[in-house]
Structures are given as C-alpha cells and as structure tokens.
Amino acid sequence: MTQLPATTDKKLGLVIDLDTCVGCHACVISCKEWNTGSYGAPLSDVDAYGANPVGTFLNRVHSFEAKQEGCPSQTIHFPKSCLHCDDAPCVTVCPTGASYKRSEDGIVLVNEDQCMGCGLCAWACPYGARELDAMAGVMKKCTLCVDRIYNENIPEEDRVPSCVRTCPAGARHFGDFADPESNVSKLVAERGGMDLMPELGTSPVNKYLPPRPKADVNGTQPPALEAQSTEITGFLGWLDRTLEKI
Amino acid sequence: MHPAPSVIVFSTISGLGFGLMLFMGLGLPDVSGWVAASFATLALGLAVIGLLASTFHLGNPKNAIYAFSQWKTSWLSREGIMAVLTLGVFFIYAALWAFMDNRIPALGYLAAAMAMITVFTTSMIYAQLKTVPRWNSATTPLLFLLYASAGGALLSNQMTAALVLLGLLAAIQALAWLQGDSALQRSGSTIETATGLGGLGKVRLLEKPHSGENYLLKEMVYVVGRKHAAKLRVLALLGTALVPAMLILLTEVNHTIVGVIMISHLLGLFAQRWLFFAEAEHVVGLYYDAR
Numbered sequence: 001m002t003q004l005p006a007t008t009d010k011k012l013g014l015v016i017d018l019d020t021c022v023g024c025h026a027c028v029i030s031c032k033e034w035n036t037g038s039y040g041a042p043l044s045d046v047d048a049y050g051a052n053p054v055g056t057f058l059n060r061v062h063s064f065e066a067k068q069e070g071c072p073s074q075t076i077h078f079p080k081s082c083l084h085c086d087d088a089p090c091v092t093v094c095p096t097g098a099s100y101k102r103s104e105d106g107i108v109l110v111n112e113d114q115c116m117g118c119g120l121c122a123w124a125c126p127y128g129a130r131e132l133d134a135m136a137g138v139m140k141k142c143t144l145c146v147d148r149i150y151n152e153n154i155p156e157e158d159r160v161p162s163c164v165r166t167c168p169a170g171a172r173h174f175g176d177f178a179d180p181e182s183n184v185s186k187l188v189a190e191r192g193g194m195d196l197m198p199e200l201g202t203s204p205v206n207k208y209l210p211p212r213p214k215a216d217v218n219g220t221q222p223p224a225l226e227a228q229s230t231e232i233t234g235f236l237g238w239l240d241r242t243l244e245k246i
Numbered sequence: 247m248h249p250a251p252s253v254i255v256f257s258t259i260s261g262l263g264f265g266l267m268l269f270m271g272l273g274l275p276d277v278s279g280w281v282a283a284s285f286a287t288l289a290l291g292l293a294v295i296g297l298l299a300s301t302f303h304l305g306n307p308k309n310a311i312y313a314f315s316q317w318k319t320s321w322l323s324r325e326g327i328m329a330v331l332t333l334g335v336f337f338i339y340a341a342l343w344a345f346m347d348n349r350i351p352a353l354g355y356l357a358a359a360m361a362m363i364t365v366f367t368t369s370m371i372y373a374q375l376k377t378v379p380r381w382n383s384a385t386t387p388l389l390f391l392l393y394a395s396a397g398g399a400l401l402s403n404q405m406t407a408a409l410v411l412l413g414l415l416a417a418i419q420a421l422a423w424l425q426g427d428s429a430l431q432r433s434g435s436t437i438e439t440a441t442g443l444g445g446l447g448k449v450r451l452l453e454k455p456h457s458g459e460n461y462l463l464k465e466m467v468y469v470v471g472r473k474h475a476a477k478l479r480v481l482a483l484l485g486t487a488l489v490p491a492m493l494i495l496l497t498e499v500n501h502t503i504v505g506v507i508m509i510s511h512l513l514g515l516f517a518q519r520w521l522f523f524a525e526a527e528h529v530v531g532l533y534y535d536a537r
Binding site for chain 1: 247301303304305306307308309310312313315316318319320321322323326354371374375376377378396429433434437439440442443445446448449450451452453454455456458459460461465466528529530533534
C-alpha cells in the first residue's frame with residue numbers, strides 16, 4: 001500500500017561523511033555490480049561502448065565546490081542515493097501500490113511485479129534517487145541492499161549495503177537511526193548530521209555529515225616567517241651592496 | 247520537465263472530451279436523436295483517445311490495471327478511477343438521451359460534476375508536486391478546469407459561455423506564467439539547501455557524476471527549446487483565446503468558422519501544454535547546477 005506507516009520499528013539508513021569522501025566512485029560501481037545481479041531487474045546500460053552511453057545507477061557521486069569571498073575554495077565529493085524518507089513523497093504518489101515503505105525497518109522499495117513505469121515517483125522525489133530502467137521499463141532505486149543485510153548465507157561482515165562495504169575511505173556508515181545508541185545515531189549527534197532540502201518536508205532518514213572546518217579557509221593566512229638575519233654576507237652581500245651604490 | 251507528446255495529447259484531448267461532457271450534462275446543445283449521439287460520441291471519443299494516449303508513456307503498461315488500486319493516497323490512481331466512472335455514467339446518460347429520447351437532467355448534472363472532478367484529479371497529479379514549484383500552485387487546477395470547460399463550450403457551440411471562459415482563461419494563464427517565473431526562487435530551494443553546504447560559502451557544481459546523459463536529466467532537467475518560450479506564450483494566448491474570441495465577436499458563427507476556431511484553439515492548447523512541461527523546473531536540477 002502507498003500509505004506511509006505512522007512509525008517504523010527500525011529506521012535503517014546511511015550516514016555519509018562529506019569530510020572523508022574522496023570521490024573515488026567505488027560505491028557507485030559496487031552498487032551497480034551488486035544490484036544488477038540480484039533484487040529485481042538488472043540495471044541496464046544502453047550504448048555502453050558507443051558514443052552516448054546511458055545507464056541506470058542507484059548511487060551517483062557529484063562533486064561540488066564551495067567558496068567564500070577572499071578564501072580558497074573547498075571541494076566536496078557528494079554521494080547521493082535514496083534517503084529512505086519518513087515522509088516519502090515517492091510512495092504516496094504511486095498509483096499501482098508498487099512503491100512502499102516497510103513498517104519493520106523503514107526501507108523504501110519498489111515491487112517490480114506491480115510497477116507500470118509511469119515515472120511519477122521519480123518526479124515526486126527531490127533528490128533524483130529513482131531512475132526508470134530503459135530496458136526493463138520499471139522504476140529502480142536503492143534497496144539498502146535488502147538482500148545483503150539480512151542474508152545469512154554471506155559472512156557477517158558483508159551484511160551491510162554494498163556501498164558501505166566497499167568504501168575505502170570509511171565515508172559511509174550503515175545502521176539503525178531509531179536506536180539512539182547506534183553507531184549512526186552517535187555520528188549524527190557528534191558531527192551535526194544534516195538533512196538535504198529540509199524545506200520540502202520529506203524527513204530523510206539518511207544523514208550527511210558536513211565537512212569539518214578547515215583551519216585556514218577563513219582568510220587568515222599563517223604569518224610569514226620572520227627574517228633571521230638582515231646582514232647578507234659573501235658574494236650576494238657584495239652584490240647587494242654594489243647594486244645599492246649604483 | 248520533459249514534454250512527452252503522449253502526455254501532451256492525453257491532457258489536452260481528454261480535457262476537451264470531459265469539457266464537452268460538462269456542457270452535455272447540462273443539456274447543451276439542445277439537440278436530440280442522432281445529433282445528440284454524434285456530440286456524445288465526440289465527447290467519449292476525445293476522452294478515450296486521450297486516456298489511451300496516456301498509456302504510451304508507460305514503461306511497463308501490462309501492470310496498468312493496478313493503477314486503479316491506490317486511490318487513498320495517489321492522485322494518478324484517483325484520476326484513472328474517476329475517468330472510467332465518468333465515462334460510464336456519461337455513456338448511460340447520453341444513450342438514454344439519444345436513443346430513448348429520455349434525457350434525465352439529474353444524471354446529466356452528475357456526469358457534468360464527475361467530468362470536472364476528473365479534470366481536477368488530472369491537474370492535481372501535477373499541482374501536488376512540491377518538487378516542481380511552478381506546478382505546485384492553485385493556478386494549475388484552475389487552468390486545467392478552464393481549458394477543459396472553455397474547449398467544451400466551443401465544441402458544444404455555447405459561444406457566450408465560451409467568451410466568458412476564454413477571458414478568464416487568458417487572465418489566469420497570464421497570472422500563472424508571471425507567478426511561475428519566480429516560483430523556483432520563491433520556493434527557497436537552492437543548490438545550498440540541496441547539498442547542505444551553504445555554511446561553507448557559495449556552492450557550484452565542480453564535476454557531474456556522469457559524463458553523459460541519464461534518466462534524470464532527460465526527464466526532469468529538460469531545457470531544450472526554452473529560448474522560444476516568449477514566442478510560444480504569445481502563440482498560445484492568441485490561439486486558445488484571442489483568435490476564437492475575435493471570430494465569435496466579429497463573424498456570423500457557422501460550421502466553417504467553428505472549425506477554424508477549434509483548429510486555432512487546439513494549436514494554442516498544444517503550445518500551452520508543451521510550455522507547461524518544458525518550462526517547469528524540477529528541484530533535482532539543483533544537484534546539476536541547472537534549472
């Protein structure tokens with residue numbers, strides 16, 4: 001059903017650390033690899049080796065630059081996937097009941113056996129988290145690797161979303177936001193985890209940790225080193241004195 | 247937003263059909279027998295062709311039957327249900343009118359109200375989207391209702407009603423364009439709120455996440471042809487409202503003139519609906535530093 005659950009028992013989601021993400025796109029690739037071979041229709045590519053390759057991805061990394069007047073700019077790599085919103089507008093607009101939010105863990109999923117591929121959910125999402133697959137004609141989105149996190153056939157350390165497992169910088173964290181003692185809840189509290197486009201009232205579960213303040217970006221350059229000696233000796237000293245006289 | 251031809255045809259043509267049902271529900275034009283049957287066939291035909299066109303943009307139309315199930319939350323589902331119910335009620339009403347010579351006014355009023363509710367549900371598919379500030383406005387349902395009823399008035403030869411509706415339509419359309427041009431700015435969503443990085447200064451996109459196109463850019467960051475927007479706005483206003491109004495006021499309206507009026511109205515309507523999509527900015531564009 002496309003009615004949102006009033007509350008969910010767990011609130012599973014991701015914390016993405018914009019301070020440590022190095023923009024390597026490993027999460028993009030591992031996500032594509034895992035999700036093209038498991039849950040639902042594969043993530044297709046069209047013209048993959050041609051001039052205009054287009055493909056379906058559930059996770060993409062933008063790179064932004066932030067700059068204050070008179071300061072050096074900062075580069076921020078910005079991974080973006082479904083935020084599994086508490087007030088998910090993509091779910092309520094769905095006419096077929098294919099989109100739903102699970103009451104047990106809050107994961108937003110698409111039942112591809114019911115999706116008619118109208119694309120309205122992608123229109124309703126502010127974050128660009130849903131992409132209609134060009135070959136399968138059904139809506140694809142992040143499943144939070146629902147087929148890994150509860151999967152008892154894989155080693156325990158692999159029971160996290162593929163993007164989290166692969167991130168070499170440790171910039172992605174998976175956990176339960178309903179539990180105030182969880183790793184993700186603590187990270188959000190410590191580092192001021194934030195919502196994207198809070199003005200749209202979607203109440204995202206995923207949180208982003210802002211880059212830590214840099215010591216020297218506020219325009220205060222470190223003081224120049226003091227000259228240790230004013231007397232120049234040797235050949236350069238002779239040259240200096242000679243040039244002064246001319 | 248991408249102006250898919252199927253969606254433009256759907257919303258304009260089915261709107262005209264339901265607009266004609268509005269006037270026929272009120273017993274207009276005052277005809278009977280085969281003439282009434284022809285008008286009813288036109289109304290049903292336009293609505294059905296429009297609704298069929300809407301299925302052409304579906305990626306997976308075999309599951310379209312499920313679209314009647316989620317009326318509790320989804321405006322698109324409500325629209326599907328209302329459209330089918332309205333077609334049914336209007337069919338019974340028109341069949342009794344044309345073939346049994348037994349027009350039941352109460353049933354007609356019901357069909358008229360249902361036709362307008364159907365158009366309203368169509369408009370809410372767009373007006374509900376906070377992600378498209380230009381659409382997220384009371385002018386969207388107002389315009390859909392006015393375009394449908396004005397078209398219905400023209401088709402049913404109710405020229406006095408048509409003049410009033412066309413006047414209203416032109417005024418609300420101009421207001422919608424004026425308001426719409428600043429809607430994204432007024433919405434408060436910026437690249438800074440989208441990224442949460444406003445505290446670090448002015449944000450710009452340094453590098454896109456992918457070198458080519460993708461579904462999001464094609465579907466929601468459609469910017470092709472916006473440079474012709476001003477000309478198309480003039481054409482839309484001329485075609486839908488001004489030319490028909492002038493012809494009604496200045497000529498003896500006969501079948502040929504009605505034909506010219508309808509062609510002008512329809513061309514204007516296509517231009518208007520194309521602009522409705524092409525000019526609408528989706529906030530996901532902010533992640534691409536585009537609007």
